[in-house]
Amino acid sequence: MRLTVVGNPDNRRVGLFRRAVRDAGLPEPTVLSWMQVLTGAAPPAADALVRVDSPGEDPEVDRLLRRSATPARHGELVGLADTYAGLVAGMSRVAAGGATLLNHPDDVAALCDKRRCHALLSAAGVPVPAALPPVAGYAELRAAMAAVGWHRVFVKPAHGSSAAGVIALAVGPRRVQAVTTIETTPDGLFNSLRLRRYDDEATVAALVDRLAPDGLHVERWLPKAGLADRVVDLRVVVVAGRATHAVVRAARGPLTNLHLGNARGDLAALRASAGPAAWTAAMRTCERAARCFPRSLHVGVDLMFLVGWRRHAVAEVNAFGDLLPGVLAAGRDTYAEQVHALTSGRWDRWRSAAPPPDREVVGCGA
DSSP states (O other): OOEEEESOTTOHHHHHHHHHHHHTTOOOOEEEOHHHHHHTSSOOOTTOEEEEOOOTTOHHHHHHHHTOSSOOOTTBOOOHHHHHHHHHHHHHHHHHTTOEESBOHHHHHHHTOHHHHHHHHHHTTOOOOOBOOOOOSHHHHHHHHHHHTOOEEEEEETTOOTTTTOEEEEEOSSOEEEEEEEEEETTEEEEEEEEEEEOOHHHHHHHHHHHGGGOEEEEEOOOBOEETTEEEEEEEEEETTEEEEEEEEEESSSOOOGGGTOEEOOHHHHHHHHOHHHHHHHHHHHHHHHTTSTTBSEEEEEEEEBTTSSOEEEEEEETTOOOOTTOOBTTBOHHHHHHHHHHHTHHHHHHHSOOOTTSOOOOOOO
16 A cells, blocks of 8 residues: 655644554655645656645745745735635646545535535535525625524635634624634735634624635524533544544634634533434434545534534534544544554445444544
8 A cells, every 4th residue: 555645744634644654554655745746746656545635834835826926924814716726726636647535636625615515515414504695795795694584694715724714793783793813904814813803894894895705605603502611512533434533622702613722622521411312413414424525535524512402513524624633532543543444445445335324423532
């Protein structure tokens, strides 16, 4: 088995996957940088199995993805649709030489477009928040919200990741409030690790209007269940059709991403609050979501239990969402689980036929 990794050699995910490969007694994977892929300097071998990781934040890679003369400034929210197009083209270039990608370019293309991903999940019967028709700016957003009677929504860049550019918008009779990672400057929008609150409607409208040209996806804001004084949701990694690893994300506000300073929650407490039947149903939903992407070795599912714990919904499915440090299932982290799926034949079986929906899900440890 010849494995190749496309990604930044210093990326933590790349390093953990390489370690898992070595620990399994397999040859050290070849590592190709995104720079090499985008410039055509070193295509993967035709018989390689290729894991493609996120391009990360390399400014020159960003420039090449966007086909721009200049790189974006650090954290700048610019050219998201162009970056997406470059990612899809880059993955297609990797596949063109005959290599087998562990996450198929068509799957990644759908996963990295929130509108397409939501439509696939909805068509498959996966519970997801209701979404608005496409909106081209703030005025259309407010009109669409009024038409369906929604007062709270998540406004998401169609091609964003890691909560970059996401706006949790609440609209009242006399005021609006937006919670977001966006920092505004006179000459651009920048992603920040610190949440900001905007309650001036002109400012909020300007945020939405400046993001809209790259595409927006707007979902109804569903009330999440809570533990102690925080709202919680889950990142669940599904490997070759099995929900194997999960981590609780606990926050005091609407955005739960751990890199925003939020805390890991107590998985045992969450499972106890949900109860065995609701937990098993939620894990089956994660696996059903993964079946929408049957040519991908793994996906990361963001799943939320709603207030009362009786219902749940999938907020997003991520192509590069498998970094759960320290979370083990059957003694394996998410990367060792992926290598195990490859060497045991489970990945081949998953690609040919999705696993049955009524199988008991085990092994989600914290």
